[in-house]
Amino acid sequence: MPDSIKNITPSKLALLTALACGAGTFFVAFMLLALFNPTLQVWGLLCVMINIIFCYVLFYAALERFIHRKVKVIYKNIRRFKQPQGIVPEKTNMNRGILEEVESEVLNWADEQSSEIEQLKKMESYRREFLGNVSHELKTPLFNIQGYLDTLLDGGIDDPKINLEYVHKAAKNVERLINIVKDLDVISQHESGQLEMKWEKFKIYELVKEVFDSFEMLADANDITLCFKEGSAAGTIVYADREKIRQVLTNLISNSIKYGREHGKTAVGIYDMDKLALIEVSDNGIGIESRHLPRLFERFYRIDPSRSRTLGGSGLGLAIVKHIIEAHNQTIHVRSTPGVGTTFGFTLVKG
Ligand SMILES: Nc1ncnc2c1ncn2[C@@H]1O[C@H](COP(=O)(O)OP(=O)(O)O)[C@@H](O)[C@H]1O
Ligand SMILES: [Mg+2]
Incomplete structure (x- = not known):
């Protein structure tokens, strides 16, 4: 026709x-x-x-x-x-051609519907995966606590060889549970957009020094030196949420110690880049293979889950870091070479 x-x-x-x-x-x-x-x-x-x-x-x-x-x-x-x-x-x-118009409208509508369904399916599987991860993360310390308590109740309480040790171990697992729940709380607040930003101007160098001080003991215990990179711009003032940036630095520096090598070094660099400040946290630790890098900021993504758990990690640290940096409308990136070290870098607006 x-x-x-x-x-x-x-x-x-x-x-x-x-x-x-x-x-x-x-x-x-x-x-x-x-x-x-x-x-x-x-x-x-x-x-x-x-x-x-x-x-x-x-x-x-x-x-x-x-x-x-x-x-x-x-x-x-x-x-x-x-x-x-x-x-x-x-x-x-x-x-x-009204019928052709209606036909194309219907086709467009069908396309929109199918992409919406795809999106919902993705969210559903994301939700299911997240729930699975949460319950798995909570189960591990809970079962540990139950094990220690059962042993103590079954007479272990009178055994001086294990009683104090098991109470300490149970307490350590309680601490892990608390950390996971706290991190989950932060993540869910970020994802539902409930977290309020408290913008202020401050010296980023001072904040890094404060975080270094809070890690002094842990760094000493692992024989890791905390220092500034040469050429760091100590006077740089940034405009950001100070407490949230403290959380970012805490997460990155704690990772650099946890996944660093003994007698290693964590160095923070602060660079002035016109309207932005670049902050880098580098270590000379175990490093990360490039295939893991694209997924590193996902919730619960860990390269070596058992190592991370032993070190007290929830696997949520980098996901929180990314949320905080994005709430500042800035970006975070990572470069790493296995066996050589890792550098995380993020930008902030200068004040
Ligand atoms: N500086 C680093 N060096 C090597 N691996 C790292 C470093 N930082 C993070 N990782 C890897 O990324 C994973 C995710 O980090 P994170 O979200 O902070 O979780 P957690 O520290 O609780 O395991 C870690 O389990 C670890 O495998
Ligand atoms: Mg971490």
Whole structure:
């Protein structure tokens, strides 16, 4: 079928039908008049013209009513979720390819629906994975605590070789549980956008020094030196949420110690970059293989889960760090070479 017929507009269709009827009546009238009364041919022609106009108006009105009714139902159904209730499409324009328009609207709508379904499926599997991870993370310390307590209740409490040790171990696992729950709380606050930002101007160098001080004991215990990189701009003032940036530095520096090597070094660099300040936390620890780097900031993603758990990690640290940096409208990146070391770098707006 030629395209001009396939894509015919309703008004053209009404006209063509009327012309066909007119031509039919013309032929019949002409034959009858030619045979019986040639003088009435003019009146015959007039009748045919009137017939064509009458047919055109009739078909046009019938088609318009029919199409408008059908289209209204389709629009109502597909727009039910898109438009406020009660909005009816404007009167059908018979000079456009209204059916083609409706067809393409329906196809667009179907596309949108399927991508929405895809999105929902993804969120659902994300939610399921998250729940699985949470329960797994909580189960491990809980079962440990239960084990220690059961042993103590079964007489271990009177055994001086294990009683104090088991109480300490149970307490350590309680601490881990608390850390996980606290991190989960922070993550969920970030994800629901509930966390308020307290913007202020401050010296980032001073904040790094404070975090270094809080890690002094742990660093000493692991024989790791905490220092600033050469050329760090000590006077740099940033405009950010001080407590949240403290959390970022705490997470990155604690990782650099946890995954650092003995007698190693954690160095923080502060660089002035026009409107931004770049802060880098580098270590010369175990490093990370490049295949892990794209997933590193995901919740619960850990390269060596058992090592991370032994070291007290929840696997949420870097996910929180990323949330905080994104809440500042900035970015964080990581570079690493296995066996050589890792550098995390993020930017902040200068104050
Ligand atoms: N400085 C680092 N060096 C080597 N690996 C690291 C470093 N920082 C993070 N990682 C890896 O990234 C994982 C995720 O880190 P994080 O989200 O802080 O979780 P956690 O420290 O609780 O395990 C860690 O388990 C570890 O495998
Ligand atoms: Mg961590």
